[in-house]
Every structure is written in C-alpha cells, then in structure tokens.
Amino acid sequence: MERVATRQGRITSTRFQFSKESVDATGTLSELIASLNIEIVKMNGELITRRSLQRTLNFLQSSIGVKVISTKQLLPVATLKTIRLLFLSDQSHKRNVLQLLSPPKDESKAFMEFSTTTTLPRDNEASSLIQTLCDSLAIEIDPSRLETISQVIPQRKDHSFAEELLLHAGRATDEVSRIVYEAFFYDDELLASATSALTRPLEQPSFDLIEGNTPQAHEAMYVYLQTLSFRHFVLHYPRHLEETRVEIKIGSIRELAVRFCRMATHPARAHYGPGARVFSISTYHYLLLEYPEEMCVLVHEATSIPTSVDQLQSHEDRAKALLMSYSLRTFDCADPDALVLSVYDVVAAFSSFCYQQKHGHKYKPYWHGQKDQGEDPKRLFKKGLNKDDPHQHQGVIQIYLNRFYEYRASFHGRTASHRAWMNYQITVLRAYHLMLDRKDITAITIGLPVLSFYCVAAAQDFVFDHSRLAR
Numbered sequence: 001m002e003r004v005a006t007r008q009g010r011i012t013s014t015r016f017q018f019s020k021e022s023v024d025a026t027g028t029l030s031e032l033i034a035s036l037n038i039e040i041v042k043m044n045g046e047l048i049t050r051r052s053l054q055r056t057l058n059f060l061q062s063s064i065g066v067k068v069i070s071t072k073q074l075l076p077v078a079t080l081k082t083i084r085l086l087f088l089s090d091q092s093h094k095r096n097v098l099q100l101l102s103p104p105k106d107e108s109k110a111f112m113e114f115s116t117t118t119t120l121p122r123d124n125e126a127s128s129l130i131q132t133l134c135d136s137l138a139i140e141i142d143p144s145r146l147e148t149i150s151q152v153i154p155q156r157k158d159h160s161f162a163e164e165l166l167l168h169a170g171r172a173t174d175e176v177s178r179i180v181y182e183a184f185f186y187d188d189e190l191l192a193s194a195t196s197a198l199t200r201p202l203e204q205p206s207f208d209l210i211e212g213n214t215p216q217a218h219e220a221m222y223v224y225l226q227t228l229s230f231r232h233f234v235l236h237y238p239r240h241l242e243e244t245r246v247e248i249k250i251g252s253i254r255e256l257a258v259r260f261c262r263m264a265t266h267p268a269r270a271h272y273g274p275g276a277r278v279f280s281i282s283t284y285h286y287l288l289l290e291y292p293e294e295m296c297v298l299v300h301e302a303t304s305i306p307t308s309v310d311q312l313q314s315h316e317d318r319a320k321a322l323l324m325s326y327s328l329r330t331f332d333c334a335d336p337d338a339l340v341l342s343v344y345d346v347v348a349a350f351s352s353f354c355y356q357q358k359h360g361h362k363y364k365p366y367w368h369g370q371k372d373q374g375e376d377p378k379r380l381f382k383k384g385l386n387k388d389d390p391h392q393h394q395g396v397i398q399i400y401l402n403r404f405y406e407y408r409a410s411f412h413g414r415t416a417s418h419r420a421w422m423n424y425q426i427t428v429l430r431a432y433h434l435m436l437d438r439k440d441i442t443a444i445t446i447g448l449p450v451l452s453f454y455c456v457a458a459a460q461d462f463v464f465d466h467s468r469l470a471r
Helices: 030-041 054-064 077-092 097-101 124-138 143-154 160-184 188-202 215-243 254-268 286-290 291-304 309-314 315-332 343-359 377-383 394-411 415-434 441-469
Strands: 006-008 038-043
Touching: 006 254, 006 377, 006 415, 030 077, 038 394, 054 097, 077 097, 077 124, 077 215, 077 394, 097 124, 124 215, 160 188, 160 215, 160 315, 160 415, 160 441, 188 415, 188 441, 215 343, 215 394, 215 441, 254 291, 254 343, 286 343, 291 309, 291 315, 291 343, 291 394, 309 315, 309 343, 315 343, 315 394, 343 377, 343 394, 377 394, 394 415, 415 441
Parallel strands: none
Antiparallel strands: 006 038
C-alpha cells in the first residue's frame, strides 16, 4: 500500500474518539470523513474520501461482518470510532496493518507463527500493535463484561489470550480422554470407536440456544483481535498434523522396555512397567546417564535408525524442553519434580528428534513482515532454548510434539485410538472457533463453559450407556 506523507491537523472534536464519557448516538461516514480531514492533513493536499476508507471498510466487513453501504447511512458512533481507529493505525504504522489483521480465509492462508499464538510472541511488534488496538477498543466496553471473560479464561502474565483458549479447550478434552480411557483401556479399537462416536455430534455444532446479542462493532473487533491467532492455529493445525506424521513403521519396543525396566529396578526389588510415571523432568536424564547403551537400543528399535550415545546426548536439552511442554499441556504441571514421565515418554521424546534428524522435512516459520528464520527445525528448536531470546516457534515445537505423541501411542498399543483422539481434538477446536465467531462477550462467556460441560457430559453418558447395554 502506497503511503502518503501527512501531518497532524487540529482536533476540534472528540466525537469519534474512544472515551469513558461515551454516549449512545449515531452518525454517518460523511461526518467521520469531514472530521478526519481536519484531524489529518495530507502534505500533497489530497482530501480523505470514501475511497480512502475503502480498505478499512472491507476489513470491517471481512473480520466482524459490519457492512457500510453509503456515506449517508446512519451508524452507531461506536462503529465510526472503530473505523477511525483502524484507519489511523493503518496510516501511521510502517506495516500493512489491515493485511496483517485480516482473517485467514482457509488453511493455506493460516500459519502457526501468528504474532500472539505462543507464550512469548516472536513478532513483538505485531503483538504490541494488537494489544494497543484492544486497549483502545476496551475503553468503551463495560468493565464488568471484560471481567466475566477473564473469569472464564484467566490470563496469566506473558500468556496470550489465544494460548489460554488452547489450554481451556485442552482441559476439557483431557477430562474426556480420562473418562473414555478408564472405561475402554482394555480394547484399543473400542476406545477408538468410542472417541469417534463422541466426535460426530461436534462436527456440526449449533449454538443458537446460547443467549447473546449482536455486539457493537468495537466489542466485536475486540473479541476478533484477541482471538485472531487462535483462528490461525485452528485452521493450520490439521494440515500441520498430517504433514508431520511418522512415515515409517514404528517398531514395537514393549518386550525390550519391560526387560529394561526389570533390569534397571532389580537391585531395589521394586519393579515398574515402561508406562509407569516414575520419572520427573529433574530425574529422567538418569536413564541416559546410567543406561546409555540400553536407551540407544530402545530408540533404534522404535525408529529403525541406528543411534549412538553421542547422538542421544546431543538431543538431551531438546528432549527436556519437549517433555516440559508435554507435562504442561497434558497435566497442567510446571513442577520439575512431579512424577509425570515414564520410560515410554523418554524414549518417545528421543525418537522424535532422531526421526526428524534422519527423515524429517524442512519447516520455514512464517509471519507477515518476518526476517528469514531458516528452515531447519533442529536449529530453530535449539534457538528457542536460548535464555536471552526465549521464543519458541509454535510450528516447530508442534513437529516434535506430534511425533512424540505418535510414538508414545504406538508404544502403548493405542495407534487406532490415538488417530481418533487427534481427530476429536481438531473437531473440538473447530467448535470453539465457531463459538468465538459470535464475537459477543456474553455469548462467549456462557458458551465456552457450556461447550466444555457438553464434551465431558457426553463422554460420561456414552460410558454409562455402554456399561448398561453390556450387562
């Protein structure tokens, strides 16, 4: 977009600026244009017209569904304030703001590295821009409404709203997983069938009964911007999952792992199985330290990749970071001393890195205005471990997490149910996406807990019905 030099004019009215003293009123686009021509003076003398605002109006329609038909159309002043805010932000920023904030039209246009998807956004400039816009929009949103959404989705320091949404969805699906697994753990095909049965009703969810109103433009835009990176993630994730599957047969390590556990625990005469959670982030490395050759054999058997002790040691820091992410995502646990890891987990982590090193594809993180980050996932993952630059590419860590989960599921003999489970998670995320499309704070704060409750209740009902029929 061509930029035209401007200078600040005089502000004769605050009518179209967000303020705490706002009143419900209407106005027209013509009135906003007249105000902007006083406020912003182009150095070439050109006046702001409807055509000047067309990109902003197109964005308003594509993002929140608000359509401005003519310059004489009566509009809520809140809508005109939103148009002004977006137009001036686009004019004053060195980046193409409206292109950056446009909704992804399909999975090919969505990307995992959007500014605020990760805990610490690598694209700080875009993250700061979105937060500045949200702060302005929030001025005229009832504080009690903002408080209700923060109660449903509490936001921790340095965590984006999008990440908290992912965790909120994850807690519900984890509870569903626990319920279904406890009922059908003895039969992987039955577990997969049950999971698929729970998925089908969520493929076309209806939220018509959730109370809510058509929100004003500034509230709808606030919700849209806060959840934009979540939308990118939900659209991109299924494709990313398919592209990062393990493409060679995963070896069975059960017998080897059982023998290893018996050997490792023989002196203590307290045997545990390879699936038992008896290690923590702080202690798992003793497996590699005390049994390096045995660990190489297990990883080789799992991946069919000849593996040396030096290779596993070179992956140790990365494996630790991956297992920490697994602990947080699965158990909501950041305690390094919590016993959340098994032998299978540790072997799966090392297998994921060995597979990528031997057979993995390149991956190039992308976001608007980025500098070239390269396309080697191993180097990019290591870059995320730098304490002075603690950013982790979402797409990169998902490469290793996806394969970690796939190896882990195979070790436990749950390949069929794992595939069904990943499809269930994708379907739940899409249902969350549809709920967020309401863009009304009341509807969302009611709808998100209702959706979580429905998922859990449906799993409980399914298990109850199955047990009743099996009697």
